[in-house]
Amino acid sequence: MNRKGITLIELLVALAVSGILLAGIYRTFVSQQHTFTVQDQVVDMQQNVRLAINRMTRELRMAGYGRMDATFFGAGKVHGIYQHAVNPVGNSVTVVGGYQALTTLSANAAGGSTTILVNDASGFNTGLKQYISINGTESLQIQKITGNQIDFKGGTQLSEDHLAGEPVFLIMAITYSIGMFEGKSSLLRDDNLGQGPQPVAENIENLRFRYVMNDGTTLDVVPAARFDDIRMVQVILVARTDRIDPELTKAGDGFRRRTLNSNIQMRNLGLI
Numbered sequence: 001m002n003r004k005g006i007t008l009i010e011l012l013v014a015l016a017v018s019g020i021l022l023a024g025i026y027r028t029f030v031s032q033q034h035t036f037t038v039q040d041q042v043v044d045m046q047q048n049v050r051l052a053i054n055r056m057t058r059e060l061r062m063a064g065y066g067r068m069d070a071t072f073f074g075a076g077k078v079h080g081i082y083q084h085a086v087n088p089v090g091n092s093v094t095v096v097g098g099y100q101a102l103t104t105l106s107a108n109a110a111g112g113s114t115t116i117l118v119n120d121a122s123g124f125n126t127g128l129k130q131y132i133s134i135n136g137t138e139s140l141q142i143q144k145i146t147g148n149q150i151d152f153k154g155g156t157q158l159s160e161d162h163l164a165g166e167p168v169f170l171i172m173a174i175t176y177s178i179g180m181f182e183g184k185s186s187l188l189r190d191d192n193l194g195q196g197p198q199p200v201a202e203n204i205e206n207l208r209f210r211y212v213m214n215d216g217t218t219l220d221v222v223p224a225a226r227f228d229d230i231r232m233v234q235v236i237l238v239a240r241t242d243r244i245d246p247e248l249t250k251a252g253d254g255f256r257r258r259t260l261n262s263n264i265q266m267r268n269l270g271l272i
Contacts, residue, residue: 045203045258049239052187052201053262059174060086060233063095064268066133066171078131079192082173084227085269086211092177093209093233094192097268098133098169105134106148109162114155118168121148128193131171134162139171176200178207187237205257206238212263214270233264 064085077083087094102123109116133139141153175190187204188197211222212232237260244254
């Protein structure tokens with residue numbers, strides 16, 4: 001019986017062809033893996049910066065909610081620091097407004113009253129949480145809390161009538177800035193209630209603000225005397241990927257970056 005086998009040359013040729021095919025498949029796999037990694041990093045970066053700008057937009061837009069005027073802020077200022085609804089300082093900004101509806105009035109409150117009754121006063125105190133706004137139409141400071149009764153500081157009187165069920169907001173001073181958190185440059189948010197700055201988004205390399213005034217001019221630095229004239233805030237955020245792309249190290253530091261601009265209309269500031 002005639003039997004034929006594989007010669008050494010045929011085996012070597014087969015191994016060579018297989019090696020070429022495997023090398024091609026491996027290069028394709030590496031290329032696809034690199035593309036996937038890069039795109040995953042870019043998507044994370046874009047989602048990161050968009051979530052950050054969306055939160056900033058919501059809170060900056062609410063600045064001044066509660067009709068906080070000079071009488072309310074007074075010489076003592078909010079937390080002894082913030083006298084205006086928008087307080088720009090360098091590459092940070094602090095906005096003040098009624099951001100949290102913590103309870104409701106449990107009884108009608110007539111104009112001229114120096115106290116109110118609420119359903120739950122536990123969310124307020126005479127320290128960092130002493131600033132309140134009733135229904136977003138007038139704001140006051142707390143002098144004393146007795147049960148669910150709130151007395152206003154200095155005997156301040158309500159300027160208008162309020163009905164049971166109207167919301168009572170906690171007025172907060174929220175600061176946005178850029179700084180380091182766990183070794184990464186981050187967008188930080190501080191509600192000035194004692195916890196300190198908390199990260200909103202990591203890998204934010206730059207944060208800048210520009211301010212459009214009531215006369216249409218745009219300023220990078222706003223004089224303190226014109227803080228109340230701010231009508232729009234332009235936010236510029238620069239974000240980068242968490243890891244480097246080795247292919248970009250030949251022409252830079254290897255990080256991919258995105259710049260996001262947002263114009264935020266301060267809808268409450270022209271009304272107080």
